Amino acid sequence: MKKSVLYITRNGLLEPLGQSQVLSYLRGLSTQHRITVISFEKPEDWTNSEAVQEVHSDCAKHGIRWLPQRFQYRPKVVAPAWCMLSFLWLCLREIRRGNADLIHARSYIPAAVAMTAGRLTGTPFIFDMRALWPEELITAGRLKRDSWLHRGIVWAERTCLKHASGVVSLTDAAVEHLLKTYPEDLLDQNIVVIPTCADLDRFIPPSERHSGPPIYSCIGTVLSGWFRTQWLKDFFAVVAEQDPTAKFEIVTRDDPQQVRLAIDPNGLLNERLAVFSRAPHEMPATLQRHIASIMFFTQGLSKLGSSPTRMGEILGCGIPVVANDGVGDVASIVRKHDVGVLVADESIATMRIAQQHLVDLLGQPELPARCRTAAEEVFSLKVGTDRYLDLYSSIFDKSAGRQNR
Secondary structure, X not given: OOXXXXXXXXXXXXXXXXXXXXXXXXXXXXXXXXXEXXXXXXXXXXXXHHHHHHHHHHHHHOOOEEEEEEOOOOOOOXXXXXXXXXXXXXXXXXXXXXXXXXXXXXOHHHHHHHHHHHHHHOOOEEEEOOOOHHHHHHHOOOOOOOOHXXXXXXXXXXXXXXXXXXXXXXXXXXXXXXXXXXXXXXXXXOEEEOOOOEOOOOOOOOOOOXXXXXXXXXXXXXOOOOXXXXXXXXHHHHHHHHOOOOEEEEEOOOOHHXXXXXXXXXXXXXXXXXXXXXXXXXXXXXXXXXXXXXXXXXXXXHHOOOOOHHHHHHHHOOOOEEEEOOOOOHHHHHHHHOOEEEEOOOOHHHHHHHHHHHHHHHOOOOHHHHHHHHHHHHOEHHHHHHHHHHHHHHHHHHHHHHHOO
């Protein structure tokens, strides 16, 4: 008989992230377990009735129970607290109904809820960290270090890490940091590294390369507070200077006017720069038109746990990346597989060197195949799903062992 897994996430299944990093996994996990997923859907996504119906149909097709809730942005402190109470009530209800032999909590607030429900009912839970959230909030200017809120979140992090039946990290770099920070709490903890994976059945190299002008891209949010917009602005400017035929695309859900203001404030790129959004199912075809994709993030503790979703999708399409060091395992993957260019700083001289390195790299006929191989080895959805299934099995086996004593 299949075990029941309750998957809880503040990310909506209607979001691109929910599509690629939640629903994609749940399809695979549902082959061996009964899955119930509680997600919080943003108002702007919920108004798309066609998309809502598609997710409902997709879940029903795979035997997944979807219990969508409405996401609330404000008040800033009250909204997360209300979310936690809603989560807790729903978790306890599903446990009582027999729909949660295991709680899989995606990120910190769900993990705190899962831990509370677990302490009340004895239900094991997985702390799927995704990133080092306290440090990300500090870097983004949304949290002050050593404030009461910061201390509370760090306490919750430590407690969840200690009491979870399993921990999932996006990067080896984050695991190293956590082991140094909480050596005693993590002494016997089961930690698994699963990067953000890409559906490599969808993100594939094009049968024929785009025949028009070369298109350099950036995928995802650039106004998040931890993206280096100045670096992107300077790199685009250098490429535009060196190649008058080059075009640029920023595919994002960010406000297009704000993005243009940040990247091309003086209108130097003008019509050569396009800023637009795409539905999740349109992203593979969009990426296949590009020759390279740029991803510059802030560095420091906040990014040790980051595994940019866009990287697996980009490499899966046979496209190299232009990135910077200090972001999770990004640099080590680029170096190991030779699938991109690493930029050391924001100086124009450095950007010119990086641009020339990229030109040399793009001249290598075997580059697309190398990018694809790297994606399959590191970011495969199947590999990630198998690791989750192994973690589930180990937790259920351990639980059964305790019950049989």
